[in-house]
Amino acid sequence: MKRISLFCLIMFGTLHFCRAQEWFTSFDVAKRLALVQNKMLFVIWEESMNDTYPIWIYDDNGKLTAFDLAKNDSLDPMIWEHFVPVKLPEYNYTELSHQVKETRGLKYYNKLIDDSIKIMDVNGNILNIDDSLDRYYFIDDYGYLDIADFIKRYSLNTSFLNSEFKYYSDNKTFTTAFRLASKYLDYAIFVEKDLRPDITALANIYFDEAKNFLEESSVENKAALIQKMELLQIKELLILNQTRKARRLIKKIDIEQIEAINQHLFAFLNYLTFKLLKDEENSTLWESKISSLDLKYSELILKNNTSPVGNNN
Numbered sequence: 648m649k650r651i652s653l654f655c656l657i658m659f660g661t662l663h664f665c666r667a668q669e670w671f672t673s674f675d676v677a678k679r680l681a682l683v684q685n686k687m688l689f690v691i692w693e694e695s696m697n698d699t700y701p702i703w704i705y706d707d708n709g710k711l712t713a714f715d716l717a718k719n720d721s722l723d724p725m726i727w728e729h730f731v732p733v734k735l736p737e738y739n740y741t742e743l744s745h746q747v748k749e750t751r752g753l754k755y756y757n758k759l760i761d762d763s764i765k766i767m768d769v770n771g772n773i774l775n776i777d778d779s780l781d782r783y784y785f786i787d788d789y790g791y792l793d794i795a796d797f798i799k800r801y802s803l804n805t806s807f808l809n810s811e812f813k814y815y816s817d818n819k820t821f822t823t824a825f826r827l828a829s830k831y832l833d834y835a836i837f838v839e840k841d842l843r844p845d846i847t848a849l850a851n852i853y854f855d856e857a858k859n860f861l862e863e864s865s866v867e868n869k870a871a872l873i874q875k876m877e878l879l880q881i882k883e884l885l886i887l888n889q890t891r892k893a894r895r896l897i898k899k900i901d902i903e904q905i906e907a908i909n910q911h912l913f914a915f916l917n918y919l920t921f922k923l924l925k926d927e928e929n930s931t932l933w934e935s936k937i938s939s940l941d942l943k944y945s946e947l948i949l950k951n952n953t954s955p956v957g958n959n960n
Contacts, residue, residue: 700717
């Protein structure tokens with residue numbers, strides 16, 4: 648993940664020597680560029696920037712300075728370095744909000760329509776639904792976003808997802824949606840801990856889409872594919888360090904009912920769960936049944952989930 652140095656020169660506008668590039672207003676063009684550059688989109692409704700958009704810069708010396716994102720473009724080079732910025736015209740509202748409340752819930756819908764900055768992937772799906780981690784400073788009961796902290800948190804290199812983004816963009820099917828969802832789940836292993844729930848939430852957007860495609864299809868192995876997605880939900884729990892909950896779900900599964908295409912995944916879940924529970928005897932029973940890639944992912948998840956076993960949900 649990229650790191651950002653917080654320079655005082657940003658606050659005082661000394662970046663004006665670099666001619667600020669205009670933000671995109673074409674959502675489609677911005678998404679194509681984000682795909683090429685392996686970046687997320689930095690999106691805000693255009694009308695939100697017509698007046699003022701006050702934020703705070705918190706420098707390395709601990710000094711807070713007010714900043715108007717709508718009127719001062721000296722922060723643009725930093726935004727462009729890490730994102731593709733978009734001022735989204737209001738005529739995009741109907742298309743983006745259509746059925747969102749029904750399919751993704753009120754919280755997602757409210758984030759989409761509000762005036763705050765939305766970090767989106769190349770398909771226009773919002774990452775930062777839960778803004779509880781965003782740092783605000785309050786003056787007269789009004790919160791000012793710490794923009795440097797915000798940029799640092801959401802500056803992601805999406806090259807890991809690039810191939811699946813392209814396949815999905817070219818042809819939206821069960822296969823492309825499922826592959827992208829699965830890849831997002833793996834991507835959650837590599838991001839910072841506080842972003843993993845957001846990344847897995849994005850994965851679930853694509854899993855839901857894959858389920859919808861599957862319901863409309865007539866493939867012969869539909870039951871096996873549904874089972875695979877159910878097993879991947881257990882993998883999500885392990886990534887999010889909810890080991891005991893994952894173990895309870897695994898214990899409810901009849902091993903004789905595991906479809907052939909899912910046996911390696913089931914073995915991986917058992918191996919990793921026992922490893923996280925520090926049950927070496929049982930984990931060894933499953934180790935020979937998993938791939939070298941699964942072993943690598945297991946090691947990464949084990950490293951990420953450093954809390955004591957007793958604290959796992």
